[in-house]
Amino acid sequence: xxxxxxxxxxxxxxxxNLIEFIDTRSIIKDPRNPNSNAIxxxxxxxxxxxxxxxxxxxxxxxxxxxxSLIYSRLSANGKVKHLEFAxxxxxxxxxxxxxxxxxxxxRQDMQDICNAxxxxxNSENYKQQFRNLNMRNLLLDKSAGDExxxxxxxxxxxxxxxxxYETRLTVSD
Numbered sequence: 567x568x569x570x571x572x573x574x575x576x577x578x579x580x581x582x583n584l585i586e587f588i589d590t591r592s593i594i595k596d597p598r599n600p601n602s603n604a605i606x607x608x609x610x611x612x613x614x615x616x617x618x619x620x621x622x623x624x625x626x627x628x629x630x631x632x633x634s635l636i637y638s639r640l641s642a643n644g645k646v647k648h649l650e651f652a653x654x655x656x657x658x659x660x661x662x663x664x665x666x667x668x669x670x671x672x673r674q675d676m677q678d679i680c681n682a683x684x685x686x687x688n689s690e691n692y693k694q695q696f697r698n699l700n701m702r703n704l705l706l707d708k709s710a711g712d713e714x715x716x717x718x719x720x721x722x723x724x725x726x727x728x729x730x731y732e733t734r735l736t737v738s739d
Contacts, residue, residue: 571700573737580633580651583699594682597675626659626675645738652730661721676723700733
């Protein structure tokens with residue numbers, strides 16, 4: 567459930583809001599179940615699920631790391647501050663894809679997820695929903711792309727995004 571960012575939830579609301587949007591299957595489809603908006607498995611994580619490499623059936627997945635936060639531009643009395651947030655978003659797919667049988671399917675899974683991420687953070691409709699939650703001036707940068715990792719002799723594609731946004735907020739009484 568999304569929350570408007572206030573002085574009482576500066577740490578939790580931004581991260582939870584981002585997870586909520588990214589884990590909405592009508593926005594970002596799970597390649598393991600692309601024809602449904604139902605949540606049938608965990609697809610979005612807030613920490614790196616290293617144990618998923620043991621069982622490759624959990625791929626693909628998205629990791630949304632906790633936000634960094636910088637305070638700047640204080641008001642004269644210090645009660646109002648400009649807050650700048652940044653998150654890293656990792657997307658990982660198997661080269662064989664969600665079906666684990668076609669060597670070209672993993673790249674398509676990756677592109678489908680990345681396209682949906684781009685729509686989420688560039689669409690005016692979603693940007694307005696983020697603004698309503700005090701998350702303004704969304705900027706999505708791809709900080710690393712098309713990395714290929716190898717785990718247990720299986721190639722894994724990884725894309726890394728950095729999402730920044732800001733708000734001006736009264737942080738004390």
